[in-house]
Amino acid sequence: MSEREQGYLHGHHPTVLASHGARTAANSAAYLLPHLTPGTTLLDVGFGPGTITADLAELVAPGRVAGVEQAQGALDAAQAVLDERGITTVELRVGDAYALPFADGEFDVVHCHQVLQHVGDPVAVLAEMNRVAKKVVAAREADYAAMHWYPENPGMTAWLKVYQETARALGGEPDAGRHLRAWARAARLHRAGRLEVTTSTWTYADDDATSWWGNSQADRVTYSEWHDRILATGRSEVQVEAIAEGWRSWGAHPDAYFTMVHGELMLIKD
Template sequence: MAVYTTDHSSSVIQTHSWRTASNSAGYLLPHITATSKILDIGCGPGSISIDFARRAPQGHVTGIEYVPDPLTQARELASSQGVTNVEFAVGDIHALAYPDDTFDIVHVHQVLQHIADPVQALREMRRVAKPGGIVAARESASMTWYPENRGIEQWLDVTTRMGAAKGGNPHPGRMIHVWAEKAGFYRSKIKKSAGAWCFSSPEERRYWGGSMGDRAKSSGFSRMAIKERFASEEELQTISAGWKEFVEAEDGWFGLMHGEILCWK
């Protein structure tokens, strides 16, 4: 995960904590059973993992992150909600510390775009999935917004250049099924779909635009952008102002499309 272009600052955690199984993994939910054993890779603050655990009350969920930073919050969230069939640990998607054929479902959400070798990651996910089990992945593919906004345009340009320069694969949702075939899945056993997020109500704009604007002011993204000269202080100010304009725009609308795959082993 060395190419990850942000950190786990409060603005990033705020964004990740909004994610639930319903708004971020709906394509997978019909395949979760009461006894499913699930590995959730890149779990962050645990909101999706805990949702999975609720849907598999006789099963178990393991959430892993490449660094320990967000895992304390994940454990506290599970404890506060009385969810006991979930655990969190540090782990590396390129070399998962689990035996072959361990999990019914292996899941990632917006993780493959941040790593240097997504095919190797999918091979590892396939390895630890049980025969007949599912590997599920969802990655951003494209985004658009209204009205026109120079700051958001700059944000997309900077984040895309940073991700590519650090060895990642920005917004790869359109091609994750190709990576899955290279990782050993048969084409006939890969189901492709698309999902979307939309932020348009005042509350949605405050959440999305507010957290993204904060990232431009103080986060791993902003520090890396300045340090490695992907953006100037003035450009980051323009980005932050652009997100503020979006929040305040009564007709503001932001859409983000994801590519999704379910791969049967």
């Protein structure tokens, strides 16, 4: 994307795409769904592996859907999802969230999920999303400081510390969920219509869910670009493995519980 956009902390390793591929419109964009009807046109900014995009496309079909992503690898993975599901109404592009290649008001709805926390200037991205939206702008972002889990273990505590440290070093804001209203007002979205701010969670609290989440996070720490970013902070391979083992042991615990809190922003234009 633009030179103002910082490096994407997670990268697009298969372990990351597999984890992100569990996201659906139902579990990641429920707040938006009442505003979608067949024929709605929609732009998905930063679509990742494309699973949310595919769901949204099915909901608005035959409406046109477009997606913009910074990495060709993510685009290829998302296109594979669309092809597998036989969805032909979506156009995916590699592009710049700061300069979306679309006309003013070209889409009824402009959506992003877990994008603003990674960019250097989220206010500018929101303003650009507003420019190409006719009716609705929607964004959902995690808030890492609000995440909580049981039982505690040193590996996961270290994971959160290094994640927040690394994200901010790259110019992002890992606690983005709590900033959405402020960013929207700074982008003057409140002058375009009504702002709604809500919250929702992902919760992992049964054996299958905690095992999957713990092993998924351990794999990302071990194999993805995130592994090298942790080492770049001065941590050792032993410390990285301790973080991964913390996730694995947590996921195998019979009482394991994890909640990720998200902020949700919606601009409904007058």
